[in-house]
Amino acid sequence: MKTLLEQTFSQVNIGILVVDKQYIITLCNDFITNHTQQDNTEIVGSYLFNTFPTLPKKWLQRRIDSIVLLKNSSFISWEQRPSLFDFASSRPITGINEKMIQNCTLFPILDDENQVSHICITVTDATATAVTQLRLKQISNRLNKEKKEQQRLIDKLEETKNQLLQSEKMASIGQLAAGVAHEINNPVGFIKSNFASLKSYAEDINSAIGKYNDIIRTLENEVVYESVDNINNEHDVEFVLEDITSLLTESFDGISRIEDIVKSLKHFSRADTNQWEKTDINQGIEETLKVVAHELKYIAEVEKNFGELPPVECLPMQVNQVLVNLLVNAGQAIGPDKSDGKITITTQHKNQYVAIVISDNGKGINEENLVKIFDPFFTTKAVGQGTGLGLSLSYNIIKKHSGDITVESALGKGTSFTISLPITQNADDELDS
Numbered sequence: 001m002k003t004l005l006e007q008t009f010s011q012v013n014i015g016i017l018v019v020d021k022q023y024i025i026t027l028c029n030d031f032i033t034n035h036t037q038q039d040n041t042e043i044v045g046s047y048l049f050n051t052f053p054t055l056p057k058k059w060l061q062r063r064i065d066s067i068v069l070l071k072n073s074s075f076i077s078w079e080q081r082p083s084l085f086d087f088a089s090s091r092p093i094t095g096i097n098e099k100m101i102q103n104c105t106l107f108p109i110l111d112d113e114n115q116v117s118h119i120c121i122t123v124t125d126a127t128a129t130a131v132t133q134l135r136l137k138q139i140s141n142r143l144n145k146e147k148k149e150q151q152r153l154i155d156k157l158e159e160t161k162n163q164l165l166q167s168e169k170m171a172s173i174g175q176l177a178a179g180v181a182h183e184i185n186n187p188v189g190f191i192k193s194n195f196a197s198l199k200s201y202a203e204d205i206n207s208a209i210g211k212y213n214d215i216i217r218t219l220e221n222e223v224v225y226e227s228v229d230n231i232n233n234e235h236d237v238e239f240v241l242e243d244i245t246s247l248l249t250e251s252f253d254g255i256s257r258i259e260d261i262v263k264s265l266k267h268f269s270r271a272d273t274n275q276w277e278k279t280d281i282n283q284g285i286e287e288t289l290k291v292v293a294h295e296l297k298y299i300a301e302v303e304k305n306f307g308e309l310p311p312v313e314c315l316p317m318q319v320n321q322v323l324v325n326l327l328v329n330a331g332q333a334i335g336p337d338k339s340d341g342k343i344t345i346t347t348q349h350k351n352q353y354v355a356i357v358i359s360d361n362g363k364g365i366n367e368e369n370l371v372k373i374f375d376p377f378f379t380t381k382a383v384g385q386g387t388g389l390g391l392s393l394s395y396n397i398i399k400k401h402s403g404d405i406t407v408e409s410a411l412g413k414g415t416s417f418t419i420s421l422p423i424t425q426n427a428d429d430e431l432d433s
């Protein structure tokens with residue numbers, strides 16, 4: 001007949017194993033026998049590491065020895081060693097864990113002389129807790145991942161919004177320019193025609209005065225001759241007549257230039273902004289230069305080395321926008337204080353591509369910034385001066401053309417951007433314009 005204490009010890013839902021200092025099992029309960037499927041008589045008296053060959057022998061021996069020495073207890077959590085004893089789970093959750101996950105405790109049993117005589121090992125089934133915790137961890141990981149993905153989407157949305165803003169700004173500048181160009185066109189037209197008439201009237205007057213002078217000379221009347229000569233000298237008529245011609249010629253040239261600029265503005269800001277067209281890139285650069293002329297005028301001399309280019313299939317307005325961004329950046333990098341500012345624009349035809357190289361002798365970009373300049377919002381300019389979107393937008397436009405944009409720079413010496421554009425687009429690329 002077992003005592004109540006013995007019954008409790010046998011039946012408690014915790015594995016209890018007692019070993020002596022030589023690792024011989026002295027006692028164990030039903031939890032242990034049930035999970036090893038061995039009889040109590042087989043287990044008791046056996047060497048711990050023979051009965052449980054999967055135990056980490058050296059590690060556990062060291063732990064037991066230190067308990068003997070220090071008389072302390074030790075906790076082995078499932079997170080540290082999920083299954084110290086190779087037991088099947090008493091509540092296997094199919095597909096997740098067939099092995100029992102355990103929390104184990106080791107503590108010393110002291111004799112009457114307060115010496116460690118035995119070591120007790122307890123085993124608690126922590127499978128359910130562990131599985132729940134692992135699930136929670138998985139869920140939390142998933143949530144974190146989703147949160148990161150959402151943040152990425154928010155960032156992307158923000159970036160797209162700003163790009164949209166910038167292209168809207170460019171589009172409205174374009175519309176404004178087109179409107180102004182249209183308004184200027186009419187007065188310039190009649191001024192030019194008036195000047196043409198003025199020029200011919202001036203020529204008439206010039207020739208008439210010449211004829212008067214000839215007649216006066218033939219009169220051989222000294223008094224008349226002298227008075228006319230006086231009037232001519234007083235009014236500097238000879239110079240005036242000469243200057244009128246050159247003033248009119250100069251003004252006529254000026255008006256032709258205005259006409260040219262207006263034409264470029266109109267062309268630059270064509271309404272059909274998103275049409276793929278076979279375009280003359282050199283002409284596009286000329287037009288763009290006229291548009292940014294006022295930005296560069298007192299800053300840099302612009303040298304053009306244009307090669308002969310085939311027409312390039314592109315979105316001309318957008319390519320112009322890239323050129324504006326690069327030229328304005330070059331001007332800003334040179335700045336108003338440099339006396340020998342220079343921007344060189346080179347174009348070249350290479351196999352299936354054309355290359356546009358825009359170089360400046362401005363302040364250059366340091367290595368650290370060089371990798372960031374195409375990032376949206378990266379700017380070294382003062383607040384309100386730069387949004388940091390110019391190059392990122394340019395990069396996207398060139399990529400949309402299946403082209404490439406690269407940069408080389410030397411601090412204090414200058415920067416060179418190279419754009420290469422394929423001459424023709426393949427059909428798939430055009431679809432996502």
Ligand SMILES: Nc1ncnc2c1ncn2[C@@H]1O[C@H](COP(=O)(O)OP(=O)(O)OP(=O)(O)O)[C@@H](O)[C@H]1O
Nearest residue numbers: 329330333373379380381386387388389390391415
């Ligand atoms: N030619 C250049 N020389 C030196 N630095 C340059 C040059 N081009 C670009 N950078 C650097 O790259 C940064 C980013 O250029 P980006 O055109 O994208 O923006 P931004 O010019 O600062 O502002 P935004 O173009 O929106 O007005 C600039 O702030 C500048 O530091």
Ligand SMILES: [Mg+2]
Nearest residue numbers: 325329390391
């Ligand atoms: Mg810029």
